[in-house]
Each structure stands twice: as structure tokens, then as C-alpha cells.
Amino acid sequence: MRIGILGSGLMGSKLGTIFARTGHEVVFSYSRSAKKLEALAREAGRNARAGTPRDAAEDADALLLAVPWSRLDDVLDQAGKLAGKVIVSCSIPHEEDADTLLVANTSSGAEELQKKLRKAEVVSAFGTVPSEVLFGVFGARRKSRRPSLVYCSDHERAKSVAATLIRDTGFDPVDAGPLRVARYLEPFTLLVAQLAYEGTGGPKLAYRFSRFA
Ligand SMILES: NC(=O)c1ccc[n+]([C@@H]2O[C@H](COP(=O)([O-])OP(=O)(O)OC[C@H]3O[C@@H](n4cnc5c(N)ncnc54)[C@H](OP(=O)(O)O)[C@@H]3O)[C@@H](O)[C@H]2O)c1
Secondary structure, three states, X not given: OEEEEEOOOHHHXXXXXXXXXXXXXXXXXXXXXXXXXXXXXXXXXXOEEEOOHHXXXXXXXXXXXXXXXXXXXXXXXXXXXXOOOEEEEXXXXXXXXXXXXOOOOOOOHHHHHHHHOOOOEEXXXXXXOOHHHHHHHHHHOOOOOOOEEEEEEXXXXXXXXXXXHHXXXXXXXXXXXXXXXXXXXXXXXXXXXXXXXXXXXXXXXXXXXXXXX
């Protein structure tokens, strides 16, 4: 797939690198440093390049949205028309340095994003793990008992794209249902961050869901 990365920070840089290494064509965008984007693209290999959010969106099969919530409107403005695009969002609606959600209970960041982009197909994915685990899980790409990664969307095509990317990254995709399930996923993301950064195990926390018959 052609994948545009909107936000090339902790999440976007690692996921974009992994996508490029699994054979997807990747455009890194949205950083205050064009040099950083160029360096990221060089390190990610021949499938990657740097560009503007508009370059990233053009002809993209999917866009990874990985910006702090405060940058959402700006990055969407810069990306231009997103009608018909699959938007894989790991962005969580909280203020930097705060641990409360700006959108919760009766809606979620993912649903608010879908309302802003009515003609796009939003899927909430990748938010439920800390970025520090991504290279480790990708490096191991275990055959069985992979760690879980949950996603939700109202669009089957977007779900299928997310499941493919999750599998490529070394996780076991878990379909959690419609987009409104992001109301539970987003607080869960805060729980995972709490366990990862403030628990005794350090930030490298991945986990597996098991269903007991
Ligand atoms: N980090 C995690 O482990 C994690 C886990 C789950 C979910 N999330 C969510 O994923 C989203 C992204 O998180 P992150 O940790 O990857 O964020 P981050 O490291 O802060 O990266 C944000 C990206 O946005 C860019 N940016 C910020 N302000 C900008 C501005 N004024 N102009 C242009 N570019 C700007 C940054 O550019 P620079 O390159 O210039 O910094 C960077 O590329 C957030 O919503 C977060 O809640 C993060």
C-alpha cells in the first residue's frame, strides 16, 4: 500500500519505518524539521520518502494520523482533501502533559475525527501500545501467541487495512467492533501508558488477550 504518515514523532516515525520495511511505500510528513523527515526516510530505506502532508495524502491508500490532539486541525488542513481515504488514527484526545481525555463517555476522539472527515473512513488502531514496544514486536514477529492490538471502525475496508498493517507490524489484530468502541479504547490507552511508564516493568509493555472457552 501507499501510506502517508501525518505526524512523524514517536509513533509515526516507528510505524512508518516498519511499514516501509515490510514493503509498503511510505511518505513521512508533518514535523517542524524537514531534515528530520529526510533522515527518517533515508533510515527507513528505499520505500520511504519525505514530503508535505499534501504529498503524503496524494494517492495514499491509507494515512496514519499520529499527531498530538492540539495539532489535529492544522495537519488536516495541510493534508487537503481526504474524501474516500482510509485514516488509521492512533491520536488520543488529550492535552500534552495531561492525563484526562478531552472527549469521553458519549463520544471519542476517533468519532469526532470521523465527524470532521465525513467522507473518509476512520479506523482507530495502534493507540493501545506504547511506541517503545513497536520495534521489539516487529523484530520478533512471533509465529504464535503474538501480542494483541485492538482496532475499531464503521468501515470494512478501513478495518481490513488496519488488520493488515497490524499483522505486518507483528501483532495479532483484534477487531473490537464499531468506531464507538473507541470510547473504551481511548481510556484503555491511558491505562496502558500508566502501566508502561509508571509501573515497575518500564515502558516496554505489550500484552495478549486470551479468550477462555
Ligand atoms: N507515544 C506513544 O507511545 C503513544 C501511544 C499511543 C498513542 N499515542 C498518541 O499518538 C499521537 C502521537 O503521539 P507521539 O508520541 O508520536 O507524538 P510526538 O512524538 O509528539 O509526535 C508528534 C508529531 O507531530 C509533529 N508536530 C508537533 N507540533 C507540530 C507543529 N507545530 N508543526 C508541525 N509538526 C508538529 C511533531 O513534529 P517534531 O518532529 O517537530 O517534533 C511530530 O512529528 C498522540 O495523539 C498520542 O496521544 C502515542
